[in-house]
Amino acid sequence: MASNSNLTAARNARNDEFYTRLEDVEAELLPCAGDFRGRRVLCPCDGPESAFVRFCLGHWDRLGITHLTASQYNPMGPLFGFGRRWEWDGPDDRPEPVELDDEGSVLGVEARRLMDRADIVVTNPPFSILSSIIPRLEEWGGLFSVMGPLPQAKAVSIAPYFLSGRLWLGRRNGSMAFATPDATTPKESCDVMIDGVRHRRFGNIVWYTNLPSTLPREPFRPAAPAPEAPEFLDGAHILECGQVADVPADWDGPVAVPLTFLTRWTPADPGWRLVDMPGQPTVGGRALFARAVIERR
Incomplete structure (x- = not known):
């Protein structure tokens, strides 16, 4: 019988699981094709059906990637099995899943081992642990583009990377809808039906990235007049x-x-x-x- 902690972890994982739409992945990452060329890609929160895996397989030649690995978390592990991974050397491969040595968390030992075999990471990780994922990716040192809520940019574990110029946001940011598992607790104020599938809409979803092709941007040119009654932050002339x-x-x-x-x-x-x-x-x-x-x- 599953322990309470395993059941709680599984329930929390379902409520933190949102499936990205392929069109959103293509809109952000296809213009970055040059960043993928000649590189090995890891999707560490994904199975073969994920939009990120389908994006890589569907645009393999255009992206010019040399290898693709996907790994998937098992919230019932290790008591009821471990996580799984799949590997492709070409878009026509049909790999069988291989069991990992742990439950497959993106923050786990196996995920880090897979990162060390990759050059670029793209995924939609659980939003609740984004503040731990960004430091893990920065410490790893490769290229990445991962989705998450904009407010987490101010987290003490993330903000320093923005301030040092090692992290910035991609180009396609804002409101996005994500397909939700049937077991996800409904939320009427945020849930919408798209093509007969329940989706949850979030505002201020962004791409946290260090892909070089996303750096060029229209310069910020403020145009407002000086305020008649300026306000300043307390304790600072800001x-x-x-x-x-x-x-x-x-x-x-x-x-x-x-x-x-x-x-x-x-x-x-x-x-x-x-x-x-x-x-x-x-x-x-x-x-x-x-x-x-x-x-x-």
Whole structure:
């Protein structure tokens, strides 16, 4: 009989499992085909049916990848089996699953071993552990593009990589719908039916990446007039702007902007740099949503 901890893990895994649509993967990653050429790809949260695996197999020649590995977590492991992996040397391969030596968590020993055999990681990981996954990918040192909620960019384990210029966001960010397993607890306010399949819609879903082809971006050029009654963050002479569009064109000091600024900025921006992502900014004692602090180069 399964232990309570195993059953709880399985239930939590189902409620944190959202299947990405192929069209969303193609929209973000096809323009990055040059980053895949000659490289080995790992999809560490995926089985053969996942959109990421189907993307790689369906565009194998265009991407120019040399090898594909997918691995899948077993939330009932290790008591009831382990995770599994599949490997392809070409798009026409039909690999049988091979059992891993652990349950297959993206944070586990086996996943790290598979990373060491890969050059690039692409996946939609469980959002609840994204703050642990990004440091794992950065420590590994390869290329990656993984999905997650924008608010997690301010996590203490993620923000330093933005500030150091090692991490930025991809091009296709915003509201996205994900297919959900039948066992997922329904949420009427977020669930929609698409082609007869229940999907859950999330706002502010972004691609956390270090793919070089996503760096070139239209430079950020603020155009707003200077505020008549400027507000500043408590304890600092940092101009508060409630919207990115409110950044004054002629302001030379640091500016606090919503995290959505990250969707239109990369470290390659010639005019602006990211200098801070304060934990809980306030203005006049009033708590604000998360902010990024930027200033001119």
